[in-house]
Amino acid sequence: MTLVVLDKRALTREVVQVRLAREDGGALPAFEAGAHLELRVGGLTRRYSLTSTPGERSHYDITVQRAAPSRGGSAFVHDTLGVGDAVDVDGPFNTFRFIGRPPYAVFIAGGIGLTPFYTMIPAAADAGVAHELHYVTRTSIGRLPIDTLRATRVFTYVSREGEADARRLDIVALLRQTRRDAHLYVCGPRRMIEEVRSVAERLGWPKASMHAESFGPSATSGDRPVTVHLEASAVTLQVAPGTSILQAMLDHGIWASYACRRGECGSCYVEVADGIVDHRDVCLSAAERRAGMCPCVSWPTSGAVTIHA
Ligand SMILES: Cc1cc2nc3c(=O)[nH]c(=O)nc-3n(C[C@H](O)[C@H](O)[C@H](O)COP(=O)(O)OP(=O)(O)OC[C@H]3O[C@@H](n4cnc5c(N)ncnc54)[C@H](O)[C@@H]3O)c2cc1C
Ligand code: FES
CATH class of the missing domain: 3.10.20.30 (Beta-grasp domain)
Known part of the structure; x- marks a missing residue:
């Protein structure tokens, strides 16, 4: 479908929020917490989690961080896409659902990986699931607003680029003190997800209780044929x-x-x-x-x- 940009505003120096709607103002397809859109931006297909409320059918919000370097997707959203522009969009798709009613939920977000939790944490709160959020970011990216998340317990870790790990989230310590029947929801760079997954595995966490969505690229520029x-x-x-x-x-x-x-x-x-x-x-x-x-x-x-x- 083709949507138009209703609004675009900076949330931090490196992150913009883009509001999309149908040109005729009609209702958009419904979506559930954790869903994302696929946008055709700058000739590339890129996925962005929906950060607006699932019940809101008049518009979609997405929240986009500038990747550095960028082959064009996020750079296009930041530098070229403007209010009134048309964008080709597929979806919503959902591969990161908030499943059932776990006894406890721990959300771990790395940087822009906070975005799916804008819908998932309110879904947990609505389901009466006790939970906590651990949000890791850098001063170069800035802190995304977390007041709308309605998270009951929030722990934020902000470090400077290249800084020693003093303010880093200690995943081993966190998982050691977390109840074993908790479900873990992790989103962010592949490296972070991998660390949570391997610590959880070592500590005997059931595989079915660990849920992850990775934003990072799978390829590296050093790959050979x-x-x-x-x-x-x-x-x-x-x-x-x-x-x-x-x-x-x-x-x-x-x-x-x-x-x-x-x-x-x-x-x-x-x-x-x-x-x-x-x-x-x-x-x-x-x-x-x-x-x-x-x-x-x-x-x-x-x-x-x-x-x-
Ligand atoms: C389900 C899902 C939801 C997502 N939700 C969000 C969201 O809410 N907000 C958001 O900002 N992003 C989100 N993303 C990530 C987003 O889809 C894009 O991957 C991101 O915007 C980067 O795209 P880009 O074209 O700017 O950068 P790309 O060119 O894809 O580069 C990204 C990184 O890849 C590496 N890279 C660059 N060139 C190469 C190369 N030639 N070979 C290998 N690696 C290279 C670099 O480290 C670079 O910074 C999501 C991804 C997924 C899968
Ligand atoms: S298709 Fe899902 S891990 Fe490869």
């Missing part, structure tokens, strides 16, 4: 950075299961017979990683990899 041998299909693929191994398999007509395509669900898991892999998922256990990988995000560092597919 890779040769992928698919044992069961007897096919060898050359895959260039920028295309995931999963995508290369699908493009070649090889059947593969998948869902999120962001390393969050494990649906695309394949066994690895040979090769060294840089694991970029946020869902596999240490044991699963020793035996396989998520080809939607992970990338071999060995130049070649043999997988059972």
Whole structure:
């Protein structure tokens, strides 16, 4: 659908809020807490969590941080997109729901990863779920407003760029003191999610109680082309950075299961017979990683990899 920009305002030096609506003022599709939109911005598709109230159908709000460097998505939103402009939008989609009524919920947000919690924390409050929020940010990005979240207990950690970790969230200490029946909701950079996931796993947290959405890129500019041998299909693929191994398999007509395509669900898991892999998922256990990988995000560092597919 095509939406128009009703309003755009700065929340911090690096973050803007954009209000979108239908040109004819009609009602927008409903969404649930945790949902996001897919926007076509600057010729690229980029996802942004909805930060307006789910019951509000007259407009959508999104909250966008300038990525540095940016290949164009957030830079376009900050520098080019203006009030009155039209934007192509798909969705809402939701891969990060607030599930059921856990006895306790711990929300952990890294930087702009606070955005899905603008809808999820009020959903927890409405469901009567006791909860706390740990919000980690940097002075260079600034603090997003948290008063509308209605969080009962809020802990904020603000550090300067490159500063020693004195004001950093201590994930081990936090999880040690958290009740084991709590559900963990984590959003932010992949590294942070990975740390929470591995500490939770070490402390014996049930996998089903850990929920994460990753905003960060899965590729890095240091990635090199890779040769992928698919044992069961007897096919060898050359895959260039920028295309995931999963995508290369699908493009070649090889059947593969998948869902999120962001390393969050494990649906695309394949066994690895040979090769060294840089694991970029946020869902596999240490044991699963020793035996396989998520080809939607992970990338071999060995130049070649043999997988059972
Ligand atoms: C479900 C979901 C919800 C999201 N919600 C929000 C939200 O509410 N607000 C928000 O601000 N963002 C959100 N994001 C992130 C957003 O979709 C974009 O990824 C973000 O705006 C960056 O896009 P970009 O084009 O500006 O930067 P990109 O060019 O995609 O760069 C982002 C980072 O990738 C790295 N990079 C740059 N070039 C390369 C390269 N050639 N190869 C590999 N890595 C590179 C750099 O570290 C760079 O800073 C969400 C993402 C998801 C998946
Ligand atoms: S498709 Fe979800 S982890 Fe790969």
